[in-house]
Amino acid sequence: MVECVVKNWEGQEASTASLDFKVADQDVASHIVHRALVRQMNNARQGTVSSKTRAEVRGGGRKPWRQKGTGRARAGSNRSPLWRGGGVIFGPKPRDFSVKMNRKERRLALRTAFQDRLDDLIVVEAFDDKFSRPKTKDLLEALTRWGVDASSKVLLIIAEKQELIYLSARNIENVKLITANNLNIYDLLAADQLVATAPAIEAIQEVYGD
Incomplete structure (x- = not known):
């Protein structure tokens, strides 16, 4: 079990939160996390790229010139892959890049990765009541008070979608x-630092804390 300090809106220590995860053994941890990462990236590929073979390119039905007597190389179609405007040899076709991985393995990989990032995790109290309207400046100031580096890539994890927080955060590039x-x-x-609200930590613990 790991205890995390929970900071309030002003950046002061307010309470603690605990995390108790079953993670992968050290000798296989990097392997299972890598597999889960490759799976996610492959599953995000659309696989819709397509090219036409010589049978699919329009035209090319007539023989360009007679077989013999011209002095030129014999040609049967102007849609040959050797010709400009011809078909593509072994070109890309629509395909499914998805990779399967057992649900237990996926959850184990996620717990292992999260546990490994605890040194970069900042836990804060829920702050949805701090916004009466979208205000990017207020959120940036709060991140600074919590100890977030302004130049780092930040993953902000909340328990459930809050419209005012979403509108305040969407214009912050990093x-x-x-x-x-x-x-x-x-x-x-991918993130350099993680910021999670206490309710989000409770939700993660409830879902993944097998």
Whole structure:
């Protein structure tokens, strides 16, 4: 079990929150996290790229010139892959890049990655009541009070979507806002610092704390 200090809106220590995760063994931890990361990135690929073969390119039905007597190389179609405007040899076709991974393995990888980032985690009290209207400046000032480096990439995790917080955070280039139920490997590893509200930590513990 790990105890985390919870900061209030002013940046002062207010209470503590606990996390208790079952994580992967040290010798396989990096492997299972890597597998989960590759799976997520592959599953995000659309796989819609497509090219036409010589059979699919329009035209090319007539033989460009007679077989013999011209002095030129023989040609049967002006849509040959050797010709400009012809088909593509072994070109890309629509395909499914998705990779399967067991649900227990995915959850284990996520717990392991989250546990590994605890040194970069800042836990704060819920602050949705601090906004009467969207205010990016107030959120930036709060991040500074909490000890967030202004130049670092920040993953802000809240328990559930709050419209005012979303509107306040969306214009900050290096801050990504997600809810606890959208926690994923890629965002955890891509961020330099993590900021999570206490209710979000409780939700993560409830869902993933097997």
